[in-house]
Amino acid sequence: MASHTDPSKESFRPSMLIYDTRYRGMTIQIVALIGFLTLLGWIINNTAQNLADLGMRPSFGFLMEPAGYDINQTLIEYQNQDSHLRAAFIGLLNTLLVAVMGCATATILGVLIGILRLSKNWLVGRLMTVYVETFRNVPVLLWIVFTMAILIETFPPPSAFRGDDPEATMAVFNSVAITNRGVYVPEPLFTRGLGDLSVFGLFQISIDLIVILAALFAGIWAARKVRQRADRIQNATGVRPTTWHFALGLIVLPVLIVLVALGFHFGYPALQGFNFQGGIYMRNSLIALWLALSIYTSAFVAEIVRAGILAVSHGQTEAASALGLRPNRVMSLVILPQALRVIVPPLISQYLNLTKNSSLAIAVGYMDITGTLMGITLNQTGRALETLLLGMLIYLAISLSISAVMNWYNNRVKLVER
């Protein structure tokens, strides 16, 4: 019987918390955590105490009071007797609108410029370098104000369209009015419209829009089925059937049928009184903010795309070419999928930056969440701390959502290692 004794189990002594390396790291972390929480608690307590001394008791009751002010761009119904909360929501929608428009445009522009900057054509490559260096090296606030100044100073005011022999005329077959207040484009109208659907009594959604989108998505889904079938045939026989005309027809036809059924026609803007009436009105402030943010951010995206493409070793291109793939196929099937895993993580940061930069909207009078909740509401109620806190939470929530979605996408495109 092997005599074999366990090492005597050392009993735990408090001094081991400091002198034993097994516990020391933990001890230091716990002490630091306690210190940090104490500091945080002290700051919060101190702020609350001082606010109370100043007679400013934090309260969010003001959110339910009537806002009293008007907002020029509202995606859902709003009038000045609605609550501050709804005004903040209108602002939030405006923030999201410009963020989505900005991110989409910045991505398209950025990818294009990033690829063009790698062009073997000397002139194109240099021009893109100039673009990137110009736009990313000037603060975005200046670009926003500059774009706005150009829009205001170069385009004619609506009054210039008045009279028998006006100084300015409408563009594109007399249907688009470009003024220094914004651009009016024809709006889609329906003679046999289906009316609006009230969502939880909060806002209205056009049923026409829902039907059109449904038709569009059905078409896209069907087109996808056709492509999958083409893939199967290609895998089985090596010959890929031509499918683009099917796909196009499947996407376009249902939408066209729905449009005709609804009695689609355009409503054109017309000068009435001080301003144009009718049509879709894109305000200067939105255009300036959107253009400036997307052009500025696209310069960064271009560099990220360039870096991503350069990160894929040249051997991949050569190997793909050796297999007989054409250059555009090499890019879409071999280079880009590999480049995306390098591109996506920094791209997330750019989307976040663009969204947060949209808070500079107030410089051009665009009513985003900073302009409504943290601007006019703050002023009218004097609740600086509460509105700023709420605003910070909202930006945090937006950013975390973008991050979550993009990380999900990143997980899908990243290299699967076995």
Added chain:
Amino acid sequence: MKKSLFLGTLTAAGLAAGMSAAATLDDVKARGTLNCGVTTGLVGFAAPNANGRWEGFDVAVCRAVAAAVLGDENAIEFVPTTGKTRFTALASGEIDMLARNTTWTFSRDVDLGFEFAGINYYDGQGFMVPKELGVTSAKELNGATVCIQTGTTTELNLADWFRKNNMEYEPVPIETNAEAQQQYLARACDVYTTDSSGLAATRATFEDPSAHVILPEIISKEPLGPLVRHGDNQWGDIVRWTLNALIAAEEFGITSANVEELASEPTDSPEINRMLGTEGNLGEMLGLDKDWAVRAIAAGGNYGEIFARHIGESTPVGLARGLNAQWTEGGLLYAPPFR
């Protein structure tokens, strides 16, 4: 904004650590300068001149208070504040008083915890339009695009007025007066609205002021005045009575030219004597010396002189006295008695 809030919180923390509230007077004396919040620049009311010296109608109130308290009208630290930052700056103690054409409203007085020390300008919100538009009344502005300086009571007045008159408008909110001017002059908005004194001040800076008209409608009451924090009544009294002294001085005919002479020996008028310290001890009651009012008046003259020099009819701003005349001349200025 965030920075000033943070600094404000720090300042507030520092203040609370050192002492309980109150005693702004002691702070100011110990510091040797008065921290006075003003606008970021509105010609006639508060703007630095060519030499960088702050001048204007609101600035004059600051100078009078500094002269009364510290004996030096230049011992002031001017803190430019925007419509957004002004209340935080005052509440946090960053500034001792705010003289920034701020409208006295119930909620600012009661809910935000400030103390309005009086009214130095009776104003009202008006509209300015280019003359070529041919508009003669604000009632003709249905559908107009209106530039508003954001962060003021003007937004609410405007919304109320258009709602009351059942008219439509499109607001274009602008952060500062300068940006509003740019948009207005480029005709990106048809109308510019703010307090009518501000309109006049803005119009004065235009290349051709006569091409713009201020419409006759005044859509709100905007009593503008200096304000201080709640809770320090002594400091509030000093600011209030300095302003009253300036107003009373005009009524009694005391000017910057004759104030020294009138204060050198008692005059026939007991009220002048009490105000200028040759009789009684009003200065002592305020916690100041007996010459406080003499210095305040000597700094920039009485209310009428200040008005005439900065915004009166002979200046580019060109405002008539109107409601801001003495009560003896049909205006609303009425200083309570010095006794």
